């Protein structure tokens with residue numbers, strides 16, 4: 001497909017892709033210890049199924065999906081469970097979370113792997129198997145794929161199934177490499193999606209700065225009818241809404257779902273893991289991570305989940321000079337970490353050892369000069385400087401009225417701001433404040449409902465007690481009659 005439909009805004013970024021994309025994907029080393037978080041996806045935390053001392057095999061489920069929007073977690077290798085407790089995890093909050101710590105035994109001994117004949121399975125059974133295999137979106141959003149593969153209540157069948165291989169974020173090359181090296185397996189995963197979602201059209205969007213990936217995917221798609229669609233290299237073409245617009249000219253309504261316009265979008269790495277899970281019976285226990293920036297040998301590593309970032313940095317020859325901060329994700333949408341002993345999760349697409357230049361720490365923040373550059377580049381058609389003023393003044397209701405929650409935190413506005421204002425940080429702050437207040441309101445309402453329910457229960461119990469007392473009381477004299485000639489009293493009626 002050669003036609004594409006431009007989205008509003010966006011920026012041309014400095015790419016920095018070649019630093020990590022010149023080497024083939026390297027297998028991750030097997031560390032002596034893996035720390036596997038139980039919450040690696042959107043939705044409910046997986047319920048632990050092991051305890052300290054248990055022996056587990058590679059691929060064995062150690063955390064069970066807890067409900068519909070959740071995903072299972074598995075042992076990335078064989079070994080012994082050391083602990084189930086709270087450990088540091090890579091999260092913007094910096095807070096610890098529940099993890100299973102595994103001492104590896106070096107045997108790498110698999111469970112029995114059972115491939116599925118997905119064409120014979122009922123769709124709901126297939127979705128359960130996908131949830132139990134821990135398949136989630138590997139583009140960074142980690143939304144459970146089983147949920148996205150259920151159209152009931154949304155639409156009969158999809159118009160477009162979109163595979164996202166755009167990878168627009170600077171420095172990152174994990175999707176580029178997986179498409180170059182594992183294109184046939186990605187296409188095998190797409191076949192499974194097609195079987196469930198029955199789309200009219202399958203479109204694979206790839207930025208045109210990845211000629212090798214485009215060639216590999218074209219070769220793998222030959223004869224399938226799936227269309228590989230090169231799109232211009234313009235950030236954030238890999239945003240689901242932006243890629244949908246580029247490929248189909250469709251736009252999801254504000255606060256609507258992509259399925260409302262007959263579109264569903266998956267990352268190419270997700271299709272790969274879906275294939276491994278269904279056709280090989282291998283749950284998600286590893287992912288490809290770009291390790292780049294100020295490290296001796298930037299590269300992509302197929303890392304076991306739970307591997308410490310520090311181990312991957314060491315595998316890349318260690319830090320070079322000038323590292324200011326570690327970032328998980330890219331410089332545009334990633335977040336800073338304050339330690340490198342946190343584990344790789346399903347969301348870890350990139351570890352960037354950033355210098356002060358990548359972090360734009362060199363330039364001082366100046367006042368807004370109302371130049372409007374941020375408006376021109378906003379792909380969500382927002383007024384970024386207005387949102388900034390509202391967030392700064394803590395006028396959160398006004399920020400919400402100006403569609404704060406349509407902001408995809410792409411960072412285009414911060415990127416072009418001549419005053420170097422960290423705009424996205426203000427939006428995240430405002431969103432967190434609004435969520436916190438909403439939560440407070442909900443808790444207060446819940447407390448009110450509980451109080452009302454308690455008062456009603458007490459009143460009900462009081463009335464029941466009084467009714468019982470009335471039943472037990474001796475009949476009044478008016479209710480008694482004397483049976484003539486006997487002198488015996490009997491209850492009247």
Ligand code: SF4
Nearest residue numbers: 368369371372374417
């Ligand atoms: S780009 Fe920066 S300086 Fe210009 S209007 Fe937006 S916030 Fe203000």
Ligand code: SF4
Nearest residue numbers: 378407408410411413
């Ligand atoms: S971060 Fe938000 S406000 Fe800024 S350009 Fe992106 S979508 Fe627009």
